[in-house]
Amino acid sequence: MTERPTLRAALAQMRSADTHAENIASVTDLAARAAGQGAELLCLPEVAGLMNRNAEVARTQVVAAEADPYIAACRELAAKHGLWVHIGSTPVLGPDGRFLNHSAVIDATGAIRAEYDKVHLFDVAIEGQAPIGESKRFAPGEAAVMLDTPWGPFGLSICYDLRFPCFYRRYGQEGATIIFIPSAFTVPTGRAHWEVLIRARAIETGAFVLAAAQAGEHADGRETWGHALAVDPWGGVLADLGREAPGLAVVDLDLAMVEAARRQIPALKTGRDVPLKRL
Incomplete structure (x- = not known):
């Protein structure tokens, strides 16, 4: 049972820049707009604080959390x-000298209530594109993180974590x-997989999924898919911020839908671990 049965959430879509200052200015505007519409929670995308793939320059910008x-x-x-405020994520300096793709949840007093470092790093080779190796600069996080709040437990993840359903099943259980699931999806993977995976994670867990996103062409040369999504526990899309433009959508979440979805389809309780026969 949650203390508060509904949550008004503001879902952001950004086109993050390659300096902290520009992104802070963008988030300052988003926070004011969210508050002006009565939002209780602002959700920001992956690398909202800094998006700079120039390793030499980024090394001069990134500091400890x-x-x-x-x-x-x-x-x-x-x-x-x-x-x-769910900060989305921003690169911070880790203890071994590599960066961490770092997230945090901040409460309405300004206190940090939870921190999470991206566990699954984006090391892929998409046909027709140069390989992407997030692990060249980033160290992986070591744990999933769930935070108790007045609206029930929040589960934290970032972008490529999306492709590991067992990670989310535990949050549901x-x-x-x-x-x-704050993200900065590439265009080819976004076009092919983004919405179907976001909706699948909501359906499988019987939870609301808030997936703030990066969109458009960025100062560091990257292009991201956009389509920030809010999805309900039945897989219904509550908000989709489209392909390219930054923006903000405010959605009202009826948290009774979580218990209702899990009661109707109790897959989180009835799954069975069985041996595999390979013939």
């Missing part, structure tokens, strides 16, 4: 507007009401 200017700005905005 406790010193990161984007995270500090999100804390100030949360407190100013009385708004919970532990009672997550909302799962965050």
Whole structure:
């Protein structure tokens, strides 16, 4: 049972720049707009704080989480507007010298309530494109993270985690009401897989999925798919922010839908671990 039966959430779509300052300015505007529409939670995309694939320049910008200017700005905005903020993610310096793709949830007082580092790194070779190796600069996170809130448990993830359904099944089994999947999907993978995977994770877990996204052509030369999505536990799309433009959508989540979906299709309880016969 949640303390609060409904949640008004603001879902953001950004075209993040290659400096913290530009992105902080964008998020400052988004937070004001979200608060002005009565939102209780603002959801931001992956690499919302800094999107810079120039390794040499990024090394001069990225600092430890406790010193990161984007995270500090999100804390100030949360407190100013009385708004919970899921920061999406931003690169921070990890203990071994590599970066971490780092996320956090901040409450309405500006306190950090949970932190998560992306577990599954985007090391892929899409036909016709140069290979992408996130693990060249980033270290993987070590744990899934779930946070108790007035709206029930929140499950944290980032982008490529999306392709590992067992990761989300555990969140569902532990009672997550909302799962965050902030992303910066490439255009080829986004076109082929984005919506179907987001909706599948919501259906499989019986949870709301809030998937803030990056969109369009970025200063560092990348192009991202967009289509930030809010999806209900039955797989219904509540908001889709489209292909290219930054924007904000406010959605009202009826959290009773979570229990109803799981009651009707109790797959989280009735799954069986059976041996595999290979013939």
